[in-house]
Amino acid sequence: xxxxxxxxxxxxxxxxxxxxxxxxxxxxxxxxxxxxxxxxxxxxxxxxxxxxxxxxxxxxxxxxxxxxxxxxxxxxxxxxxxxxxxxxxxxxxxxxxxxxxxxxxxxxxxxxxxxxxxxxxxxxxxxxxxxxxxxxxxxxxxxxxxxxxxxxxxxxxxxxxxxxxxxxxxxxxxxxxxxxxxxxxxxxxxxxxxxxxxxxxxxxxxxxxxxxxxxxxxxxxxxxxxxxxxxxxxx
Numbered sequence: 001x002x003x004x005x006x007x008x009x010x011x012x013x014x015x016x017x018x019x020x021x022x023x024x025x026x027x028x029x030x031x032x033x034x035x036x037x038x039x040x041x042x043x044x045x046x047x048x049x050x051x052x053x054x055x056x057x058x059x060x061x062x063x064x065x066x067x068x069x070x071x072x073x074x075x076x077x078x079x080x081x082x083x084x085x086x087x088x089x090x091x092x093x094x095x096x097x098x099x100x101x102x103x104x105x106x107x108x109x110x111x112x113x114x115x116x117x118x119x120x121x122x123x124x125x126x127x128x129x130x131x132x133x134x135x136x137x138x139x140x141x142x143x144x145x146x147x148x149x150x151x152x153x154x155x156x157x158x159x160x161x162x163x164x165x166x167x168x169x170x171x172x173x174x175x176x177x178x179x180x181x182x183x184x185x186x187x188x189x190x191x192x193x194x195x196x197x198x199x200x201x202x203x204x205x206x207x208x209x210x211x212x213x214x215x216x217x218x219x220x221x222x223x224x225x226x227x228x229x230x231x232x233x234x235x
Contacts (some may be wrong), residue, residue: 005220008078011071012217015064016210022060029054033203036140040133041119048116055113062105068098072159078220079166090162097155104148107139150189153202157186160209163216171219174212181208 026032029050035043047054072094076087118124119132164178184205190198 004074004078005223008071008074009217009220009223011067011074012213012220014217015068015071016214016217018060018067019064020210022057022064025053025057025060029057036144040136040140041129044112044116044119044132044136047112048120055109058105058108062102062109065098065102065105068101069095072098075163075220079163083166086162086166090159090166093155093162094159097152097159100147100155101152104143104152107143111139112136145192150192153185153188156209157182160185160212167216171216174216174219177208178212178216181205181212185209 023032030046035046073091076091076094079090080087115132115136119129121128160178160182164175164182167178168175184201187195187198187205188202191202
């Protein structure tokens, strides 16, 4: 149990730190996420003009999503004896959350660089430019807004609520905060339907979610350290 708690806590700390590092880098170099509301041609041109650091920032965010899969599995196992049903459901929801977000972000690592190169190529024709824009828009709506965001918001919110339920008896304030944050994250699912303020609420909630996950990881690490101290004192 100590090894499981240590692994879960460490991964829950690592995921938001890595994700925030990538997100902050994209904000500074690519005006993300506001850039996504600009015309596709402008996005591809700016992507092509950016340096290797932009690719690393996208890769960091994608890797953070994959790392989340390990984090939710370890966390579910940490609470398995407490409630195996809720723990199993949390693992399922968390794995799906990490997977769909990674799939959505993968387009920026593998597909968009090729589309950007096609769009700004010296010999690019209007046909090739139009094709690059069409492919970018299609993948951005399906993989980005659909898979990465819409499904990502849903499964992330479900995982957060399930985990909040598991820690309700031991960390009531953190559990209640998790439920509220989860509702804010889920509100992003309404943005494509034109519901006002949901985009802003979702953005703020995701920042709080990263902080919440970080705090939870620290709590698990501290609980493990306290258990070791107690055991040493008894010995």
